[in-house]
Amino acid sequence: MRPPLPASLFAVGPTVRLLRAEIEAATGSRFGALGLASAAVVWGDGAAARMLRLAGRPVLVVAPGPLLSPYDQAATGFSSLTLTFAGAPVGGREAPGVHHFDPWTRAPIDREDCAERVAWLRARFSENARRAVYVGISRWKRPALDAFAVGPAGAPIHTMTTADAVAAAKRHDGQVLAWATRAPEALESACAAAGLPLARVEDGFLRSVGLGASLQPGASIVVDDRGIYYDPRRESRLSRILAEAEFPHALVARAKALRETIVARRLSKYNVGLAVAAGDWPAGRRIVLVPGQVEDDASVRYGSPNVRSNRALLQAARARNPDAFLLYKPHPDVEAGFRPGAIPEAEAMALADRIVSGLSIVDLLDRVHHVETMTSLAGFEALIRGLSVATHGRPFYAGWGLTEDLAPGTDRGRTLALDELVAGALILYPRYLDPVAMKPCGPEQLLDRLSAARAAAPPSALALGRLGGALMRTRYRLLNPIVRALRARRGVASGGASNPDKPGHG
Numbered sequence: 001m002r003p004p005l006p007a008s009l010f011a012v013g014p015t016v017r018l019l020r021a022e023i024e025a026a027t028g029s030r031f032g033a034l035g036l037a038s039a040a041v042v043w044g045d046g047a048a049a050r051m052l053r054l055a056g057r058p059v060l061v062v063a064p065g066p067l068l069s070p071y072d073q074a075a076t077g078f079s080s081l082t083l084t085f086a087g088a089p090v091g092g093r094e095a096p097g098v099h100h101f102d103p104w105t106r107a108p109i110d111r112e113d114c115a116e117r118v119a120w121l122r123a124r125f126s127e128n129a130r131r132a133v134y135v136g137i138s139r140w141k142r143p144a145l146d147a148f149a150v151g152p153a154g155a156p157i158h159t160m161t162t163a164d165a166v167a168a169a170k171r172h173d174g175q176v177l178a179w180a181t182r183a184p185e186a187l188e189s190a191c192a193a194a195g196l197p198l199a200r201v202e203d204g205f206l207r208s209v210g211l212g213a214s215l216q217p218g219a220s221i222v223v224d225d226r227g228i229y230y231d232p233r234r235e236s237r238l239s240r241i242l243a244e245a246e247f248p249h250a251l252v253a254r255a256k257a258l259r260e261t262i263v264a265r266r267l268s269k270y271n272v273g274l275a276v277a278a279g280d281w282p283a284g285r286r287i288v289l290v291p292g293q294v295e296d297d298a299s300v301r302y303g304s305p306n307v308r309s310n311r312a313l314l315q316a317a318r319a320r321n322p323d324a325f326l327l328y329k330p331h332p333d334v335e336a337g338f339r340p341g342a343i344p345e346a347e348a349m350a351l352a353d354r355i356v357s358g359l360s361i362v363d364l365l366d367r368v369h370h371v372e373t374m375t376s377l378a379g380f381e382a383l384i385r386g387l388s389v390a391t392h393g394r395p396f397y398a399g400w401g402l403t404e405d406l407a408p409g410t411d412r413g414r415t416l417a418l419d420e421l422v423a424g425a426l427i428l429y430p431r432y433l434d435p436v437a438m439k440p441c442g443p444e445q446l447l448d449r450l451s452a453a454r455a456a457a458p459p460s461a462l463a464l465g466r467l468g469g470a471l472m473r474t475r476y477r478l479l480n481p482i483v484r485a486l487r488a489r490r491g492v493a494s495g496g497a498s499n500p501d502k503p504g505h506g
Contacts, residue, residue: 015043018074026099069121071439077106124440131174132156135165180228204430209453230299255423273360291378295341304374304393314351317372328352
């Protein structure tokens with residue numbers, strides 16, 4: 001008969017230390033300092049276990065279990081573990097000594113649930129059948145992007161030039177992926193000539209707690225093999241989905257639940273900005289929000305043919321809403337000084353009633369009646385909260401019968417219900433990554449992570465103070481010319497976007 005497992009454990013080696021939570025949950029014992037009665041916990045029944053037994057120390061052996069996902073590792077958790085003590089299995093509900101865990105939260109679960117989640121992860125892994133060859137990806141983005149793209153052919157390869165990317169993809173029978181706004185100008189033609197698939201990568205619509213300009217990694221991306229969603233000059237994968245996909249009841253119901261959760265938890269793409277304090281906004285007057293944008297973004301340059309600047313947007317919004325209480329919200333990257341599009345305060349206040357800098361977009365949407373935008377994602381975030389939206393450009397969410405469309409050529413030829421739009425934009429099009437487990441996940445799982453991260457973030461992480469903003473602006477202005485020069489050497493145009501080979505809607 002196996003002796004009882006001691007209540008006190010001590011870890012031997014880094015792998016066991018990384019798996020402490022799972023081992024404690026499986027055994028009911030706790031890790032602590034080395035004591036006379038403590039059991040040594042080792043990874044695998046190897047030399048360390050044998051030496052400890054010879055020294056008379058009780059040994060708990062931990063090893064990978066039979067049910068594993070391709071993403072499992074000690075740092076991010078194993079989907080199952082096998083535990084033995086004194087040659088006998090420890091615990092295990094479905095099989096002796098085998099313990100199953102949620103691949104993302106690392107909490108104990110039963111085998112059936114574990115098998116379903118592992119199967120989902122294996123399917124995501126298998127979808128990356130061809131070796132991913134990235135070109136021109138900044139180093140701070142690589143860990144997350146690698147987790148999205150790893151597959152049976154191996155880990156992604158990173159290159160910095162078109163020639164190197166094409167050569168690597170040909171050598172490994174791979175697929176070339178480039179950040180949509182930073183793709184070298186010759187990349188598309190070079191891939192076509194070599195017969196290589198090319199896809200463009202961009203942030204998804206539920207991204208992070210923090211801005212990309214402040215080097216906060218994103219937890220969702222889109223991988224578009226046709227165009228990119230913000231460039232209406234050619235058809236994107238998203239526009240194809242929205243134009244042609246079937247939306248069965250179960251998918252629409254899931255989209256509805258997802259939308260309601262986003263609204264209830266007050267989530268957005270970046271989840272930054274401070275709460276809106278009760279102010280002197282008029283109670284009986286129509287309040288219109290005008291979200292500013294980065295003026296050199298491809299979505300503005302190519303998707304807003306008539307209104308092409310924040311000043312012009314404010315002028316148009318005031319002309320269309322002469323009696324409204326107009327709120328102008330500068331774009332976070334513009335407000336932080338990273339990107340162009342700033343309007344002098346006096347000029348903005350000649351058109352707007354308030355400038356709402358540094359405030360949460362969600363809090364603002366709670367207090368307004370209508371949104372006027374060029375192509376801002378704020379329009380989509382307003383739609384899912386039941387607000388009316390007028391688009392002066394051609395964003396992906398315009399033209400489906402849900403917005404007032406003011407730009408020419410916006411009509412898509414199909415009418416969508418709101419939750420069909422949500423299904424396409426938030427479920428079918430993007431890919432999601434659990435930023436803690438560093439494993440692919442569904443949007444619902446990411447909402448949990450974003451909610452937790454925002455709740456734990458200090459106010460300084462949600463809105464830049466004067467000193468932090470000044471330091472980041474200085475860094476940006478010093479480094480940006482160097483970055484632009486390096487990109488020019490690689491053939492990357494400033495603010496580059498996909499080539500307009502085919503007409504369509506992004």
